[in-house]
Amino acid sequence: MNTKNIEILKSFDLENIPDLDIVVLGALELFQKEELPKINLDEYHHPLIIGSGNAEATGRIIFEEKDAIFASESNYEQKLENIKTIDSVIVISASGGKHAPIIAKRAKELGKRVVLITNNKDAEAIKFVDSKDVFIFPKNREPYTYNTSTYMGMILGKTHENTSDIQNFIEKNIDTIDMTFFSKYEKYFLIVPTKFSGIIRMLQVKFIELFGRIIAHDVETTEYMKHAVTVVPANELFISFGDKNDTYGDPQNRLYIPLPENADYVTMMAIGYYVISKIQKQHEPYFKKNIAQYIVQASKAFNHEMSAIVE
Numbered sequence: 001m002n003t004k005n006i007e008i009l010k011s012f013d014l015e016n017i018p019d020l021d022i023v024v025l026g027a028l029e030l031f032q033k034e035e036l037p038k039i040n041l042d043e044y045h046h047p048l049i050i051g052s053g054n055a056e057a058t059g060r061i062i063f064e065e066k067d068a069i070f071a072s073e074s075n076y077e078q079k080l081e082n083i084k085t086i087d088s089v090i091v092i093s094a095s096g097g098k099h100a101p102i103i104a105k106r107a108k109e110l111g112k113r114v115v116l117i118t119n120n121k122d123a124e125a126i127k128f129v130d131s132k133d134v135f136i137f138p139k140n141r142e143p144y145t146y147n148t149s150t151y152m153g154m155i156l157g158k159t160h161e162n163t164s165d166i167q168n169f170i171e172k173n174i175d176t177i178d179m180t181f182f183s184k185y186e187k188y189f190l191i192v193p194t195k196f197s198g199i200i201r202m203l204q205v206k207f208i209e210l211f212g213r214i215i216a217h218d219v220e221t222t223e224y225m226k227h228a229v230t231v232v233p234a235n236e237l238f239i240s241f242g243d244k245n246d247t248y249g250d251p252q253n254r255l256y257i258p259l260p261e262n263a264d265y266v267t268m269m270a271i272g273y274y275v276i277s278k279i280q281k282q283h284e285p286y287f288k289k290n291i292a293q294y295i296v297q298a299s300k301a302f303n304h305e306m307s308a309i310v311e
Helices: 004-011 020-030 054-062 076-082 100-109 124-128 148-159 163-174 180-184 194-211 265-281 286-302
Strands: 047-050 069-071 088-092 113-118 134-136 187-192 216-221 237-241 254-257
Touching: 004 020, 020 148, 020 163, 020 265, 047 054, 047 076, 054 069, 054 088, 054 148, 054 194, 069 076, 076 100, 088 100, 100 113, 100 124, 113 124, 148 265, 163 265, 180 265, 187 194, 187 265, 194 216, 194 265, 194 286, 237 265
Parallel strands: 047 069, 047 088, 088 113, 113 134, 187 216, 187 237, 237 254
Antiparallel strands: none
């Protein structure tokens, strides 16, 4: 098995931060050799799923067929206090730090069963969780916020997709598409198949992390596109995944990205992130220029020393 992308992730520093495509391929390589914890979702009847950003989106994907309630660090206490049917609290956090220990402690104080899904065996939140309810997923060394192997592994624990097949599909069907013309655009509209509605937030967050408000973006499903999201025309590129777009944008402003037959969420995540990396490559390295300064600010905000490289 080729692990060339993992090797890059093991050795990069702040002077040569990899683009997102390397991190995607490295994650796919990782899960060709690592076993994942087994979580029996049937144990949780009316859980409250809590996460921040892409952790919350990951929870929605994993538990989308369950009778679950979803929350973030902003509204979890309101849910705990007002929804009496909640019988367990599942905290999803790659680091197991930041808000995770605060949430886990509060849920335990209220007498709830607390479950932690994380990538960090030394997570601060572990001390508030019984050992049988801690699930530690493998991850690669990655730039801060990329969080690709982290949440991909958690989702893979549900979907059980073949990551070797996904990597081969990317190399044969995505890398062959010329995306160098992305440099002409500063606005992008991603259209995903309706069955992947849960991926929308993850793709939005990735745009925000890499480009801030410098490059405009939107992400919707094929079905939602029928609503009033294109009333005001703009010189934007419509990128459709899996479903051909013959309606939105001028024909020269459309790009079709194929998906494998019977694709599931890890495939959609990997290909979605991979295409976003091609946008990253055709614009200034906004993330790389600013991540070090951001870490200084974030460390103050969380009152915890953070690093631009997550080991």
